Amino acid sequence: MLRRFARIARSQQPAYVELIAGAAHVLDRAPWLGGETTGECLPGFDDEAVGPCARLAPVEPRKILCVGRNYRAHAKELGNEVPVEPMLFFKPSTSLLDPGGEVVLPPSAISARVEHEAELAIVVGAPLKRADEAAAASAIFGATVACDVTARDLQKKDGQWWRAKGMDTFCPVGPVVVSGLDLTELPIVCSVNGELRQRGNTRDMIFSVPRVLSFVSQVMTLEPGDLILTGTPEGVGPLAAGDQLRIDVDGIGALTVGVRAG
Ligand code: ZN
Numbered sequence: 001m002l003r004r005f006a007r008i009a010r011s012q013q014p015a016y017v018e019l020i021a022g023a024a025h026v027l028d029r030a031p032w033l034g035g036e037t038t039g040e041c042l043p044g045f046d047d048e049a050v051g052p053c054a055r056l057a058p059v060e061p062r063k064i065l066c067v068g069r070n071y072r073a074h075a076k077e078l079g080n081e082v083p084v085e086p087m088l089f090f091k092p093s094t095s096l097l098d099p100g101g102e103v104v105l106p107p108s109a110i111s112a113r114v115e116h117e118a119e120l121a122i123v124v125g126a127p128l129k130r131a132d133e134a135a136a137a138s139a140i141f142g143a144t145v146a147c148d149v150t151a152r153d154l155q156k157k158d159g160q161w162w163r164a165k166g167m168d169t170f171c172p173v174g175p176v177v178v179s180g181l182d183l184t185e186l187p188i189v190c191s192v193n194g195e196l197r198q199r200g201n202t203r204d205m206i207f208s209v210p211r212v213l214s215f216v217s218q219v220m221t222l223e224p225g226d227l228i229l230t231g232t233p234e235g236v237g238p239l240a241a242g243d244q245l246r247i248d249v250d251g252i253g254a255l256t257v258g259v260r261a262g
Helices: 072-077 133-138 152-157 162-166 209-217
Strands: 003-008 015-020 023-027 037-043 064-068 087-091 102-105 114-116 118-124 140-147 177-179 187-192 195-201 227-229 244-249 253-261
Touching: 003 023, 087 162, 087 209, 118 187, 118 195, 118 209, 133 140, 133 209, 140 209, 140 227, 140 244, 140 253, 152 162, 209 227
Parallel strands: 064 227, 102 253
Antiparallel strands: 003 015, 003 177, 015 023, 023 037, 064 087, 118 140, 118 227, 140 177, 187 195, 187 244, 244 253
């Protein structure tokens, strides 16, 4: 059964909610931590980032891991070899951006080339340590949509990607986390100002989601709520101030954010 979760900014305090038939049912904690309904129900929400109060990033991960070069055509478009095992890096939690928010471009003296990378993102649902792929698959809570915003010039220049991938607002995510979805064949579409930039499908991943989670868990414990961005298909391109970025993943929804100069 598909279930859809979001996080909203209420007047009291932010809350996780489950979206059922246009209403937001408030939970007492994150659903991957066993959140249950409080009985409070707010009408007027749909699956997109629309509702009577602001929508927040639907996750609060302690770790954000990303897979690099997980689609052959994308590795090739940047002139890179296809990796022989999953290639991972971190984004800091301070890079998270709410759906409907704005990616803030750094001053051009720091980076003059910021690009979008449209990605499926996985939310971990149970602790994983030295897990095989079957155990990893059963520990997936659900999936959401994310953008691995990247300062491409810094990525090429720096040995480590902490700056290129880690700036504030460089991880838009949402608007919902969906559980129960088959993640093996989902179309991913990215547009900027209505113009198509990326069109891919999760079936083209080099390393499957269970493979990636199992691989990570050999060296570090994955915890409920951790977020894993699974790599981008080809078609990455630049973002400029004033742009409207939209990423659609079938079965999950559309993540939209603006872009502004910092
Ligand atoms: Zn990426």
